[in-house]
Amino acid sequence: MPRHKSARTLIRGGTIHSATHSFRGDIAIADGRIAAVGAALPVDAGARVIEAAGMEVIPGCIDVHVHLALPFCGTVSCDDFESGSRAAACGGVTTLIDFAIPGAGQSLREAHDAWRAKSEGISGVDYTWHMALTDRRHIAEVPAMIDMGLPTFKEFMIYESEGWNSDDAMMFATLEQVREHGGMLMVHAESSRVLDLLIERNHTPAQMRKYGARLHPMTRPNFVEAEAIERAIHWASATGGTLYIVHMSTAQGADLVRQARQRGVNVWAETCTQYLTLDDRVFESEDGHLFACCPQVKKQADVDRLWQALERGGDEVCVVSTDTCSFTREQKGMWWVEHEPGRRGRPGESDAGSKREGYGDWTKIPMGLPGLETMVPLVYTLGVRPGRISMNRLVELCSTNPARIMGMGDRKGHIAPGFDADLVIIDPTRTKDVDWRQMHSRCDWSPYQGMKLGGFARTTLLRGEIIVDGYKYVGKRGQGQFIERHGPGSLKPA
Ligand code: URP
Ligand code: ZN
Ligand code: ZN
Numbered sequence: 001m002p003r004h005k006s007a008r009t010l011i012r013g014g015t016i017h018s019a020t021h022s023f024r025g026d027i028a029i030a031d032g033r034i035a036a037v038g039a040a041l042p043v044d045a046g047a048r049v050i051e052a053a054g055m056e057v058i059p060g061c062i063d064v065h066v067h068l069a070l071p072f073c074g075t076v077s078c079d080d081f082e083s084g085s086r087a088a089a090c091g092g093v094t095t096l097i098d099f100a101i102p103g104a105g106q107s108l109r110e111a112h113d114a115w116r117a118k119s120e121g122i123s124g125v126d127y128t129w130h131m132a133l134t135d136r137r138h139i140a141e142v143p144a145m146i147d148m149g150l151p152t153f154k155e156f157m158i159y160e161s162e163g164w165n166s167d168d169a170m171m172f173a174t175l176e177q178v179r180e181h182g183g184m185l186m187v188h189a190e191s192s193r194v195l196d197l198l199i200e201r202n203h204t205p206a207q208m209r210k211y212g213a214r215l216h217p218m219t220r221p222n223f224v225e226a227e228a229i230e231r232a233i234h235w236a237s238a239t240g241g242t243l244y245i246v247h248m249s250t251a252q253g254a255d256l257v258r259q260a261r262q263r264g265v266n267v268w269a270e271t272c273t274q275y276l277t278l279d280d281r282v283f284e285s286e287d288g289h290l291f292a293c294c295p296q297v298k299k300q301a302d303v304d305r306l307w308q309a310l311e312r313g314g315d316e317v318c319v320v321s322t323d324t325c326s327f328t329r330e331q332k333g334m335w336w337v338e339h340e341p342g343r344r345g346r347p348g349e350s351d352a353g354s355k356r357e358g359y360g361d362w363t364k365i366p367m368g369l370p371g372l373e374t375m376v377p378l379v380y381t382l383g384v385r386p387g388r389i390s391m392n393r394l395v396e397l398c399s400t401n402p403a404r405i406m407g408m409g410d411r412k413g414h415i416a417p418g419f420d421a422d423l424v425i426i427d428p429t430r431t432k433d434v435d436w437r438q439m440h441s442r443c444d445w446s447p448y449q450g451m452k453l454g455g456f457a458r459t460t461l462l463r464g465e466i467i468v469d470g471y472k473y474v475g476k477r478g479q480g481q482f483i484e485r486h487g488p489g490s491l492k493p494a
Contacts, residue, residue: 009464010043014052014425016415018059019396027057029421032463036417050459050466052425058395059415060094060422060460061376062402065246065270065321068098069118072162072325073366075334078442079326082477084372085124087440089467089475091373092457094125094422095403095412095483099154101132104163108133108141112150116482123480124473125462126412126422130154130186133174134164142177149484151183151407154246157228158192158294165192171232175241184405184489185236186244189228189253190295195220199363208360213289215362217280220296226252233260236267242489244405245269247323249295251305258309258316266489268405270319271306273371273378278447279303290332290445293323294367310397311388315491318405320397322375325368326443335364370443373456374434378448380426380455407485410494425459432456440473 009029016025016037026041027034043049069080079087081098088096098119102111108131115129130152131138131145142153155166155174166174171187178185198219207215229245233256236243245257248269257269274293279300282291291297309317376398383389389397403413411420431454432438436446460468467475487494 008044008046009048009050009421009461010041011050011052011057011423011425014055014057016057017391017395018415019392019400022391027415027423029461029464032421032465034415034417034419034421037415050425054427055458056391056426056428057415058092058391058424058426059399059413059419060424060462061092061398062095062097062406062412063088063093063321063324063372063375064097064319064402064406065272065323066096066098066372067323067325067368070101070325072368073364075327075331075366077325077368078328078331079324079370079372081119081123081127083440083442084324085127085480086473086475087370087373088125089460089462090440090457090471090473092376092424092426092455092460093372094424094460094462095408096125096127096372097406098127098129099132100129101164102134102138108138108145112145112148119480120482121478124467124475124477125480126483127480128483128485132156132164133166133170136170136173139170139173139177142174142183143181146181146183149486151485151488152186153178153183154186154188156188157232158188158190158195160192160196168231168235172235172239175235175239175243179239179241182487184242184244186246187232188247189225189232189245190220191224191227194227195224203363208362213292213362213365214283216292216365217283217296217298222250222252222298222302225250225295226256229253229256233265233267237263237265240266242266243268247272247275247295247321248306248317249275249298249302251302254305254309254316261315268315268319268489269317270321271309271317272321272323273375274323274369274447275306276303276320276382277378282447287445289362289365290329291369291447292332292362292365292367293325293369307388310383310393313393318397318401318491320375320379321402322371323368324371326370326441327366327368328442328444331366334366335361369447370441371447373439373441374446374448374453376424376457377453377455381453385454401491404491404494405488407488408483412483421461421464423461424457426455427458428454430454430456430458
């Protein structure tokens with residue numbers, strides 16, 4: 001094998017995991033790709049050897065849902081492609097997928113160019129983006145985007161205030177278009193009208209005084225998500241288009257996706273680490289407002305049901321992602337101050353007397369959480385360590401399925417000759433206390449602060465280059481490449 005002869009790096013003696021099996025062996029790397037996988041591979045003269053005895057070796061993970069430097073909720077998410085990709089690398093993520101969202105009046109092509117300017121020469125890991133459709137005119141641009149290697153599209157069933165929301169007709173027409181041209185529609189499923197009604201009812205000084213930031217989860221009961229998922233599934237069934245539910249947060253959602261798949265509807269779903277880890281008790285704490293995200297974290301029963309979906313295997317939930325959209329304490333507090341200076345008060349206490357407009361307004365808290373660096377550690381610590389899922393299932397959920405379903409399964413998400421040498425080495429004996437000060441996000445807090453997590457990357461390789469070494473980021477700005485994708489919507493090998 002010529003590639004094997006010119007191998008420049010050898011990862012030796014690790015336990016190598018794919019989505020289906022695990023074995024002890026070596027990985028030879030040449031020209032950024034995996035050249036050979038096997039037992040006791042020869043070491044070429046001059047080759048760099050990375051010892052991995054006692055270590056877990058997995059394909060680089062893919063976070064298919066991030067928002068870096070996103071203008072949102074009156075501010076811009078604080079992690080950009082530089083800090084976001086560093087956090088990714090240290091958490092074992094070697095490819096990330098953002099969402100290019102057109103500004104008012106912009107075409108998809110213009111949004112694409114804006115995202116290119118934010119990422120090219122900046123990202124330290126490989127990257128691409130889904131195209132968000134925010135106007136009916138965008139539907140006509142779908143075929144051109146697919147030709148450019150961008151075959152996944154996103155619509156929001158909420159966010160009228162951002163000018164992003166789609167109605168049923170737009171979802172229907174987009175599903176027809178992606179069916180026709182070989183793409184996939186991803187949907188943020190929450191029932192906009194009911195959600196807005198619940199917010200309006202609760203947006204009163206009395207409610208705010210009484211409940212503070214706890215109003216956030218109270219205005220997003222499970223049926224808000226369930227109704228929207230059901231409706232989106234209905235249009236997928238009617239059109240035959242492939243649908244993917246992003247950031248699914250409820251037990252009902254998991255049931256609906258399972259039932260629809262049993263009926264033969266082309267629907268897939270991801271959940272995110274916050275919905276596998278946190279429940280709405282986070283809103284009871286003094287920092288509760290920091291946890292505002294959309295959809296909101298739900299109850300412990302939902303956390304349990306989503307884990308059940310991961311434990312069962314199959315494709316009820318086929319991907320774990322993060323929906324990273326980081327905001328600092330200052331950003332989260334722009335419209336929300338828990339204690340007026342010189343006066344002790346409960347979170348959410350009256351805005352009366354304040355000169356700041358919107359003071360204490362829970363509806364305006366920028367929504368989103370940091371999560372890129374903790375995605376794999378959370379799945380590893382809460383899933384693999386207690387034996388809920390295997391290392392193979394972790395690989396399937398965080399690497400192989402994301403690669404295949406997003407249309408890059410021909411080069412990412414698997415350890416075999418010819419695949420990109422995106423590899424992560426994890427020391428199973430190592431545990432760290434999560435502390436935002438030691439992580440790479442620009443966010444000055446973490447939803448997982450103080451948790452004891454294993455599964456951080458001891459070593460990360462991006463196309464054969466070491467970008468994390470001994471838990472330290474050693475990559476270069478701009479080392480990441482844009483990845484063209486083709487043929488999404490299937491979990492079959494490319
Ligand atoms: O709270 C979140 N998820 N912010 C990002 C936007 C979205 O809905 O994905
Ligand atoms: Zn969303
Ligand atoms: Zn999102």
